[in-house]
Amino acid sequence: MKLNLSPYQNKKICIALSGGGDSVALLHYFYTHAQKYGIILSAANCEHGIRGQDSLSDSLFVKELCQKWNIPLFSFSVDCVLLAKEKKVSLETAARNFRYECFDGLLADRRVDFVATAHHQNDNAETVLFHICRGASLTGASGIAETDRRGYIRPLLHTAKQEICNYLQENGLSYRLDKTNEDDSITRNGIRLKALPLLEKITPGATANIARFAALAKADDELLYELAQPLLLPLDGGVKVLFCDKKPLFQRACLLALKAMGIEKDYTLAHLNALFDLQAKNNGDKAPMPENITGIREYDGVVLYRSKARQTQEIPFQTGTFCLGKTRWSVEQSAVRERDGCLYLDGDKIPASAVFRTRRTGDMFQKFGGGTKKLKDYLIDKKIPLRERENCVVLADGRQILAIVGIEISQKVKVDKNSKIIKIKIQKQGE
Numbered sequence: 001m002k003l004n005l006s007p008y009q010n011k012k013i014c015i016a017l018s019g020g021g022d023s024v025a026l027l028h029y030f031y032t033h034a035q036k037y038g039i040i041l042s043a044a045n046c047e048h049g050i051r052g053q054d055s056l057s058d059s060l061f062v063k064e065l066c067q068k069w070n071i072p073l074f075s076f077s078v079d080c081v082l083l084a085k086e087k088k089v090s091l092e093t094a095a096r097n098f099r100y101e102c103f104d105g106l107l108a109d110r111r112v113d114f115v116a117t118a119h120h121q122n123d124n125a126e127t128v129l130f131h132i133c134r135g136a137s138l139t140g141a142s143g144i145a146e147t148d149r150r151g152y153i154r155p156l157l158h159t160a161k162q163e164i165c166n167y168l169q170e171n172g173l174s175y176r177l178d179k180t181n182e183d184d185s186i187t188r189n190g191i192r193l194k195a196l197p198l199l200e201k202i203t204p205g206a207t208a209n210i211a212r213f214a215a216l217a218k219a220d221d222e223l224l225y226e227l228a229q230p231l232l233l234p235l236d237g238g239v240k241v242l243f244c245d246k247k248p249l250f251q252r253a254c255l256l257a258l259k260a261m262g263i264e265k266d267y268t269l270a271h272l273n274a275l276f277d278l279q280a281k282n283n284g285d286k287a288p289m290p291e292n293i294t295g296i297r298e299y300d301g302v303v304l305y306r307s308k309a310r311q312t313q314e315i316p317f318q319t320g321t322f323c324l325g326k327t328r329w330s331v332e333q334s335a336v337r338e339r340d341g342c343l344y345l346d347g348d349k350i351p352a353s354a355v356f357r358t359r360r361t362g363d364m365f366q367k368f369g370g371g372t373k374k375l376k377d378y379l380i381d382k383k384i385p386l387r388e389r390e391n392c393v394v395l396a397d398g399r400q401i402l403a404i405v406g407i408e409i410s411q412k413v414k415v416d417k418n419s420k421i422i423k424i425k426i427q428k429q430g431e
Helices: 021-037 053-068 080-087 091-108 121-133 161-170 187-202 206-231 247-260 269-278 375-381
Strands: 012-016 040-047 073-077 114-116 232-235 238-242 286-288 293-298 301-306 320-324 327-333 343-346 355-358 364-366 372-374 393-397 400-404 421-427
Touching: 012 021, 012 091, 021 040, 021 161, 040 053, 040 091, 053 073, 073 091, 080 091, 091 114, 121 187, 121 206, 187 206, 206 232, 206 247, 232 247, 232 301, 238 247, 247 269, 247 301, 269 286, 269 293, 269 301, 320 355, 343 400, 364 375, 372 375, 375 400
Parallel strands: 012 040, 012 114, 040 073, 364 400
Antiparallel strands: 232 238, 238 301, 286 293, 293 301, 320 327, 327 421, 343 421, 355 393, 364 372, 393 400
């Protein structure tokens, strides 16, 4: 078994060490080559509280092994059965999330530069088959990444399981066996224990070929994501995906937008299809997404934004600086009217009962120099996107809108030569 450790020269590498053969082999290889490459080596063990005494014995084995080789060990423990119930997820998901939370913490605190997991070629083939059987896209068929931006590395990814077994035997390394790995009623175990051996029997070299296919799929997938990138337009509070009739590109752009908003796993193909279908619908039509995110059709694209409850607060009209949601503005008296993008109102025409608030159903607006119409229709005519219309701030007297903050004033408060001029200025947050 030969690994290329030169990319990790003089780095702090932490081995995710379960005590199983794969992780023990990986730890030993780094241990015997650490001095040559100037690697600062450590290990991390996560005890999930699932397999009772066996799990505790595995962690004790790991502790004694690290003491024997003088390798610093980060130990973590939690009751994943209880955690799964609290989080309302499967036991497997709870255990995986717990492990990666532990590893993420080590990376975030800069106690280590990389966390190395012992995923190997057979794991990669198993993952590809698992994803394909569940109807995965090209992204799922790409298998396990050798590295990722979070700081995880998988040095054994191109190493066959048999090579690892040979390495353990050649170096006289003992390790722990997890009995749950022999339960072929678990889907992944069934693929590893039954499907892959059968494929190897039918087509020798199948495991390596599946891993090679994953690498080719990954290269194609990355190119498609690169071509999708220009469709993204960042917005304040969201991301716009420009219209595109090429579904593979549009949906990848939507995935990039969702990930930019923190959605990594909860989306489905149905979500992506719904976003693609919005292109053929009317402006303002929506598609619900995970975690309170909404997709909405807007003129030349589909905007993904996080929906928020509409503000119901009312602020009496007065001078000063105010804020509702993301809209921040100031009101002040002005000696003159300038061409500066601010709104200018006749202060004497503003009733004492006027308030700043968000718009409501039934609001009416008398256009500057024009007739009266519903505020909703006026904003549509102005091509104000629905997500902005929902929470736009107005100066209102009952249902009569005197000013739409940052957009327009009503004929009712038009400034004339005798006006006491009031200036409304939109401010950026933090000004």
